[in-house]
Amino acid sequence: MSTDVTTPVRPAGSPAGRGQPPRRAPVGARRERWRGRLGRADLKLSPYLYVAPFFLLFGVFGLYPLVYTAWVSLHDWPLASDEHPWSGLDNYARLLTDPVFWNALGNTVAIFLLSTVPQLTLALVGASLLNRRLRGRTFFRLSVILPMATSVAAVSIVFSQLFSRDFGLVNWLLAGVGVDPVEWQASKWSSWSAISVMVDWRWTGYNTLIYLAAMQAIPKDLYEAAALDGASAWKQFTRVTVPLLRPTILFTVIVSTIGGFQLFTEPLLFNSGSSNYQGGSLRQSQTLAMYVWENAFVKFDFGYASAVAWVLFMIILVAAALNYLAVRRLGGTRVPD
Numbered sequence: 001m002s003t004d005v006t007t008p009v010r011p012a013g014s015p016a017g018r019g020q021p022p023r024r025a026p027v028g029a030r031r032e033r034w035r036g037r038l039g040r041a042d043l044k045l046s047p048y049l050y051v052a053p054f055f056l057l058f059g060v061f062g063l064y065p066l067v068y069t070a071w072v073s074l075h076d077w078p079l080a081s082d083e084h085p086w087s088g089l090d091n092y093a094r095l096l097t098d099p100v101f102w103n104a105l106g107n108t109v110a111i112f113l114l115s116t117v118p119q120l121t122l123a124l125v126g127a128s129l130l131n132r133r134l135r136g137r138t139f140f141r142l143s144v145i146l147p148m149a150t151s152v153a154a155v156s157i158v159f160s161q162l163f164s165r166d167f168g169l170v171n172w173l174l175a176g177v178g179v180d181p182v183e184w185q186a187s188k189w190s191s192w193s194a195i196s197v198m199v200d201w202r203w204t205g206y207n208t209l210i211y212l213a214a215m216q217a218i219p220k221d222l223y224e225a226a227a228l229d230g231a232s233a234w235k236q237f238t239r240v241t242v243p244l245l246r247p248t249i250l251f252t253v254i255v256s257t258i259g260g261f262q263l264f265t266e267p268l269l270f271n272s273g274s275s276n277y278q279g280g281s282l283r284q285s286q287t288l289a290m291y292v293w294e295n296a297f298v299k300f301d302f303g304y305a306s307a308v309a310w311v312l313f314m315i316i317l318v319a320a321a322l323n324y325l326a327v328r329r330l331g332g333t334r335v336p337d
């Protein structure tokens with residue numbers, strides 16, 4: 001006896017498995033799906049997490065003080081008073097008619113030019129010499145960076161003794177060739193020159209190593225091709241080395257501009273006496289950074305000091321932009337962005 005068992009026919013239009021719980025994906029498939037999502041999130045978010053500490057520190061120690069200084073510059077802000085009334089642009093208007101400010105600006109620009117141009121020139125020449133095959137070149141490469149390991153205060157004190165009028169080594173050498181002793185701290189040009197020598201001695205080696213590292217990245221094939229074309233060593237330097245170093249030169253020029261306009265310790269310690277923050281009795285070597293210090297921590301006029309600091313900031317931006325344009329168009333070659 002046989003019994004026919006027929007499969008029930010599902011009504012048309014009714015979804016399959018209605019009334020049954022949905023089937024879950026296997027555990028391994030779900031894990032792979034989550035790993036894929038985490039991997040994509042890692043690729044998108046990791047770069048921001050890596051650079052976040054820098055922007056956090058910059059915001060706390062850079063951006064906030066900058067904005068707060070701008071706010072203070074718009075107020076009459078004596079340190080000893082609890083009231084800081086709004087003054088608007090009065091501090092900036094006072095600054096434009098302040099002869100001491102213009103004197104400090106002139107000193108800053110002069111010392112910057114007297115120190116930066118020889119510094120970068122000597123660094124470029126020194127890097128070219130150290131890039132050659134010399135005996136003990138590792139020793140010489142390490143030696144050029146030794147001034148960086150010396151305290152700025154120690155350097156300033158030693159050089160102030162070297163440029164002493166009565167017992168200084170520099171005046172002793174000048175006397176050997178028949179030149180009268182020079183009072184290095186007494187006039188503008190002499191104090192500018194002495195301070196520039198200090199700055200050059202300290203920072204030339206630093207820029208030399210930067211140029212040396214960039215020179216070693218230049219392919220040797222270019223020099224071999226230039227030599228086959230009959231180019232001398234000087235033409236190889238001016239036609240091959242310098243053009244390929246323009247991005248590096250641009251970097252050192254901008255960094256030197258920022259440091260040169262913020263010069264403070266060297267001229268401060270070069271001038272002895274209780275009024276060394278004035279750059280001498282006639283303010284012959286007072287820089288803008290020293291003038292900010294004088295107004296903030298000697299006269300306790302934080303509003304005016306903040307205005308000077310903000311003008312200094314804008315001057316540095318303009319000078320860096322001009323240097324960028326000059327180096328970018330130097331020789332008609334465009335510096336890569």
